[in-house]
Amino acid sequence: MPRVLVTRPEPGASRTAHRLEQMGFQPILLPLTETVALPAKASEAPKHAMAVAVTSANAVRYASRELIAALAALPCHAVGKRTAEAARKAGFTTVNEGPGDALALADAIVEGPPTGTVVYLCGRVRFPAFEQRLSAAGIPVRAVETYDTIGLDHSDADVAATLSGGPVDGVLLYSAKAAVAMQALIRRPALGGYFEKTGFFALSGRIAAALNGVAPERVRVAAKPQEDALIRLMLAGR
Template identity: 35%
Template structure:
């Protein structure tokens, strides 16, 4: 008896997250295609003094941990995956907002001591996300870009085939607005691409693909469990 081939899913996030997502997809019965749309490029920088840290991505945690030996400060993370990365890096006082930047701001307001020096370590595109949220409350946040997300020069082979009109996958996972923007540019520059169904981790991540993707399913919460849940509905629907 022949069994149907597992749905092929394009993974667009950068490494090492791409391989981690691919493992989860395989465990769920999918056939992942790992073709990151951007790579993480570190920025050489001297860190200021800080009493607490805020992270809106696991990549920010990894880069900060490479630049500083300090692991004794309170760490505030946007979600569980980022918090897990912080604990794995050796930070012992880690709190997760389990939500978005707004939820992270609320968490910091509840727990950060008055007068503490908070450093938000992220990439160039996350500048202002958290500081803008906290500015009205009187909390000063120093943001530092520790890495940049550099787009690939050309699409990977399977995405290129799909863009030529030869269906190569059932759906694409979008973990960030950056990946969505890069993919949107590739779609817009193509004459007759195959239809693209996308599962996005948040409305912000989905926005660049509006009008370009055939269908977009948005995760009800900004985490991988939620995006994999809507992926299942998207592929089976």
């Protein structure tokens, strides 16, 4: 049974592990990052805002009730299905489900009906292209950071105990920060043996690029920045 390392933080890690088990993989949970809430207040959102944009479900999951209440009546543009579900659950009444890609969502907003200032609920660590695309089109963007992603420092002993069943066949990478942390683990003398023949499956090209020093033939990139595409990629190489 192929052993697959899941590096994303909870609660997503357990959800991914369950999917992998159903497909005949042996998931190994080793989150390399942790998501924490930031004290974003309702006052950070401009009163003249006309819409909300969300490119990560965490942005609404970690937003305060006060902030959500101040924005819930505005149309919310969510990057994809899971983020749209999280937005509805948080309290947004009008949610537009996007195509699953941040830049494609930005294009949809730009090409849609005219709008004023867009409040972008987001993380402190993020790819700037979404905001840049809207700004370049003349749409004002106010970023409100509701969460942060911090790295976790695992000891050699803890990682070895987690991987005690033997070498790792595949690693799923969901963020550039996790990819950098993964690269550091591979370089540790006590741990390198677990990853000598490992395949690395990245959610995007930007994440794959963070794996400096890993042979290119061992790194594959999902066709879309979605977990479904990531898992299909791994299944194709099984």
